[in-house]
Amino acid sequence: MSDELYHRKLVARARGAVGKGKLDAPDGRATIDNPLCGDRVTMEVKLADGRLAAVAHQTRGCLLCEAAAALIGAEAAGERLSDIDAAVAAAKSVVEGAPAPAGCWSALEEFGPVRTAKSRRDCVLLPFRALAEAIAAARGTTG
Amino acid sequence: MTPKKPFDPAACREEFPLLADPPGGKPMHYLDSAATAQTVAAALRAVRRHETMTRANVLRGVHFLAEAATDAYDQARRAVARYLGVADAEEVIFTGGTTGSINLLAHSFGSLLAEGDEILVSELEHHSNIVPWQMLAERRGVRLRVLPVTEDGRLDLDRLPAHLSARCKLVALTHASNVTGAIADVGRIVETARAVGARVFLDGAQRAPQGPLDLPALGIDFYAFSSHKLYGPTGVGVLWGRRPLLEAMPPFMGGGGMIEQVSFAGTRYAGIPRRFEAGTPPIAEAIGLGAAVGWAGGLDWAGATAHEARLTGRILDGLAGIRGAKVIGPAGLQNRLGVIAFTIDGLHPHDVCQWLDRRNVALRGGHHCAQPLMERFGVAGTTRASIAPYNSDADVDALLAGLDEAVARLA
Incomplete structure (x- = not known):
């Protein structure tokens, strides 16, 4: 992966907007704003048997934010919740320069160039934070 | 000249x-x-000169460095006054920046307001000219009214009279927008505000860097700007106000440098500008600002x-x-x-x-x-x-x- 922040794969992923929309009767929902730029992500989730049964997002953000939300839309459904927790942690590590994990979250490598743009790391992490909060809300562990 | x-x-x-x-x-x-x-290089040179040749606290010591620092600090105040077209340099208060200036005004001028009094801001304002007034409204029951903007991002002054009542004590508007770049028609604002007896504050953060001003001629009562937008150092700004208004305002922050006499029976505050400059002020930064306005004034x-x-x-x-x-x-x-x-x-x-x-x-x-x-x-x-x-x-x-x-x- 080059250091090009806006490589074609990332732009295409953002424009693809996989998972954009709403769920009927979600178990949990979370909306997070980025106060620096006004971006906003809402994640809705359904849980079943310790797994994320379904996820949908409404994202108003930059290409990095849109691409991260689309990656979640593409990969998160069907994953064990423990794997989701690991993916959220991996996203934080990748934007700080760590290699992406193997497996279905290997596409996190698309966000590797963000390591050189510290002010943009939150753009990538906003959807992951919203996902974690939506799951926590579904589990009843947050207000 | x-x-x-x-x-x-x-x-x-x-x-x-x-x-x-x-x-x-x-x-x-x-x-x-x-x-x-x-x-600007002139500001950098002035800061370096102070830090390497006259660094000391101001208004406190009797040694020669303290005297030199105080002199440089006072000169900076006079340079700012000249840039603003103000004859009385003591009307110039050094603050931490425009935000600090507006918070000072909201606390000190705001403390003189009564429940039900009104302050007018607009949709065009920077958060710095909104949030301090909202906080005042929560503290004192003051009502905040909001002037709309036009489609091309200017203050909608045609609607100004309808937004002003006899309860309006302050019209607090931007002199020039940090988003649309629109410069306000100050004469019209002042005339309309005066008709209901309201004071006028202008946020000059964007306008002040665009050349010297004549604040008394504008007819306004208070003005604020930041050094870091006016080619000077960060960390310092200015609140200007008319002397009688400033003298009627209680201090915002208490501490050293802003008093005449302190005892446990009570404290007498210093006159302006010191009563509003509690603690050690941003000395080097103010000196840098003085040099910056000196440079800008000569352009x-x-x-x-x-x-x-x-x-x-x-x-x-x-x-x-x-x-x-x-x-x-x-x-x-x-x-x-x-x-x-x-x-x-x-x-x-x-x-x-x-x-x-x-x-x-x-x-x-x-x-x-x-x-x-x-x-x-x-x-x-x-x-x-x-x-x-x-x-x-x-x-x-x-x-x-x-x-x-x-x-x-x-x-």
Whole structure:
């Protein structure tokens, strides 16, 4: 992966907007704003048997934010919740320069160039934070 | 008085070390002066001179360094007063910046207000001229009223009379918008405010860097600006107010330097400006600001303003040719600064700014601390280019070429 922040794969992923929309009767929902730029992500989730049964997002953000939300839309459904927790942690590590994990979250490598743009790391992490909060809300562990 | 040298953009740029000798050796296209202007060499020299030759606290010591520091600090106050067209330098209060100035005013002037009194702000304001007044409203039951803006991002002064009542004690508006660049019609504001007996405060953060002022002639009561937008150091700003009003206001912060006498039976406060400058002030920064306004006061602003207007016109014309671009603000150059906020269909402001950064073009993207204005125009944020006298045609060329490229690659 080059250091090009806006490589074609990332732009295409953002424009693809996989998972954009709403769920009927979600178990949990979370909306997070980025106060620096006004971006906003809402994640809705359904849980079943310790797994994320379904996820949908409404994202108003930059290409990095849109691409991260689309990656979640593409990969998160069907994953064990423990794997989701690991993916959220991996996203934080990748934007700080760590290699992406193997497996279905290997596409996190698309966000590797963000390591050189510290002010943009939150753009990538906003959807992951919203996902974690939506799951926590579904589990009843947050207000 | 020595006649001013005709404005020379290249010579002006040479006065700014970061632009004259940019880091990495690549030309720096700095179009973010509305956030923080570059620091003029005269200010840097003044700060260095103070820190290496006269560093000491002010108004406290009797040793020669303290005397020299106090003298330099007082000279800076007089230099600011001259720049503002103010005869009485003690009306100039050094603060931490425009935000600090407005918070001071909201606390001290605000403490004189009664429940049900009104303060008028507008949709055009920076958060710094909204939130302190909201906090005052919560503390004292003061009512905040909001003047709308027009479609082209100006204060809607036709609606001003309807937003003012006899309970209005302060009209607090921007002198020039940090988003749309619109310059307010101060005469009309003052005339309308006076008709109901309201005082007038102007947020001069964007206007003050655009040449000397004559605040008494404007007819206003209070004015605030920041050094870091006026080619000076960060960390210092100014609140100016008319002496009788300042003298009637209680202090905002208590501490050293702002008292006449302290005992447990009670404390008598110092006169202005000291009563509003508790603690050790930003001494070096104020001295740097003094040098910055000295430099700015000597500039040929007729020439500089024409230069900036020409560059602003080039940007506005260039944006008109970019598919999906829309300017949030006045379309023409009349009564507007070189602050140009715009959106481009399908492009997020931060992606635009990031892309332009590849060409060493520094822009600002986001809500510009003006979320109510963003809401008014139905956008989450905009991209903003802002012009200062040191900008050049090369800066505009780089901006427009970068925008074309961003549209081609990202939209």
